[in-house]
Amino acid sequence: MTPETGKTSIPIPERTRPPRAARRGAIAIRFRPGPAAIAAAALVCLLIGLLYLALQIRTIFSDQLKQEYAGLVLEAVERAESARNQVGIWQQLPDATEARAAGYRHARTELAHRLASLAALVNASPSAAPRLSPASFTADADLRDTDAVLGTVSAWWRAQRDADSADVRLRIAHVARTLIASAALLFCMLITALGMYAKRNRLLAGQSHEFEWAALHDAMTGLPNRRKLFATLEAAATKLSARSASCKIAVLYIDLDGFKQVNDSLGHRVGDEFLIAVSKRFRESVRKVDVVARIGGDEFAVLVREFSTNAELGEIARRLIACVVQTDLTMGVGMVSASIGIASFPDSVDDYHRLVAAADEAMYRVKRNGKNSYAFADRAN
Structure with a gap:
């Protein structure tokens, strides 16, 4: 019998790979940033910082407008409270004369007008403020209800104004810190880029000097050629x-x-x-x-x-x-x-x-x- 011939497999050498540390070193050398990369990174950071500052400044202006609106509402509340005090004064007069009755009616009408102006201002607010019911605007509305409405509106808008004021102060502090950090970052990047540029210039100058020396001297003896x-x-x-x-x-x-x-x-x-x-x-x-x-x-x-x-x-x-x-x-x-x-x-x-x-x-x-x-x-x- 003829022995069966087996197929001989030729081992394929495994592809050699450089050590991981060597690969990391090669990648670090390949992606070593230069002055242009530093300048580009500085520009990107500057654009991001400017966008953040623009958003913060826009929010600050919005909060300031909210503060001003809250001030207008509180002024309207003060005027309504003044009209309410006038009604109370006419109520407390002892004489039931025609003049007292006419003065009281006029004070109630003025109070209703002030309340209507306040309600229009509150209900037109762009923020989510509590709305006022039209039932509080009539001249014969219960004064106790009127006092409760004025107290509620005054407390809510004072708290809103204080919150907006605190938010403005906080955002101004953020803007100041961002400006300082951006200036420091840009300064550091500028110094780094200038240092790298100077180092590269020194390196190029040294290489140029070496090339010039090699062109004018004998390589073996070092003598001029x-x-x-x-x-x-x-x-x-x-x-x-x-x-x-x-x-x-x-x-x-x-x-x-x-x-x-x-x-x-x-x-x-x-x-x-x-x-x-x-x-x-x-x-x-x-x-x-x-x-x-x-x-x-x-x-x-x-x-x-x-x-x-x-x-x-x-x-x-x-x-x-x-x-x-x-x-x-x-x-x-x-x-x-x-x-x-x-x-x-x-x-x-x-x-x-x-x-x-x-x-x-x-x-x-x-x-x-x-x-x-x-x-x-x-x-x-």
């Missing part, structure tokens, strides 16, 4: 033209003899270490005002900003050659020396734009004549 050398040379020449004619500048062009064999036999790592070490010695052997630049590969240049005689330049060249020899001995390479060409302006070169090229030509003349030395550029005809 060819672009920086020519910019510094032009600035020095421009400054030189405005000073005394006795001031001069010079360029020493350095090429490392035998450096290619270092890379080929010992490797590029040793070659890079040699370049870094010799660059440091070059920088330490010249003045701080002078510029040491790496032109490219194993070629360097030194810009001497001011000198008096060629003997000074020769001394600088010998120190630079000694730097290469010391580096070679320290690292145990035993195959690297230096050839240096020297050109000065305005002595040997009358155009500073050709200063580096003239020093380069003088350096190649040294190489053709045995290397490990220096030579000055020929004077311009």
